[in-house]
Amino acid sequence: MGKILIANDHGAVELKQRILKHLEGRGFTVENLGVDTEDSVDYPDLAEKACLQYLKGNYDFGILCCGTGIGISISANKVKGIRCALPQDTFAAEMTKKHNNVNFIAFGGRIEYKEPVEKMLDAFIDSPFEGGRHQTRIDKMMALEEK
Ligand code: RB5
Numbered sequence: 001m002g003k004i005l006i007a008n009d010h011g012a013v014e015l016k017q018r019i020l021k022h023l024e025g026r027g028f029t030v031e032n033l034g035v036d037t038e039d040s041v042d043y044p045d046l047a048e049k050a051c052l053q054y055l056k057g058n059y060d061f062g063i064l065c066c067g068t069g070i071g072i073s074i075s076a077n078k079v080k081g082i083r084c085a086l087p088q089d090t091f092a093a094e095m096t097k098k099h100n101n102v103n104f105i106a107f108g109g110r111i112e113y114k115e116p117v118e119k120m121l122d123a124f125i126d127s128p129f130e131g132g133r134h135q136t137r138i139d140k141m142m143a144l145e146e147k
Helices: 010-025 043-055 070-076 090-098 117-126 133-146
Strands: 003-008 029-032 061-066 104-108
Touching (some): 003 010, 003 043, 010 117, 043 104, 070 104, 090 117, 104 117
């Protein structure tokens, strides 16, 4: 069973706690780098902390949460080597593993999703990367970091 890391700002404390409970219930070890109070913090700082820790290795993937999931996912995608998805539903969560093989997935604590975030996460975790032409596209995507 792999290791996962999670970070969040003050806009997603409750969501982060739900995710932790769910993943620990599934037997994962989750490293919590986020905040646990609603005191205001800056989401780029949390994204940076989580991404740099992830890049040290030995993690399956990372999870980032802010109020919308938008600011923290944009921030993460500025870090070289990080591909962070912000899925809107279970289908997108599944496809972002199958086709994009992202190393980070983001959610919004203030978003009313039509499906539970736990279900979206399970779809992501339990789907395999399909490789082949999708790897070619990911290679092209990551090469954009050099332009
Ligand atoms: C914080 O108020 C909020 O801006 C942040 O959590 C996030 O939604 C930004 O994208």
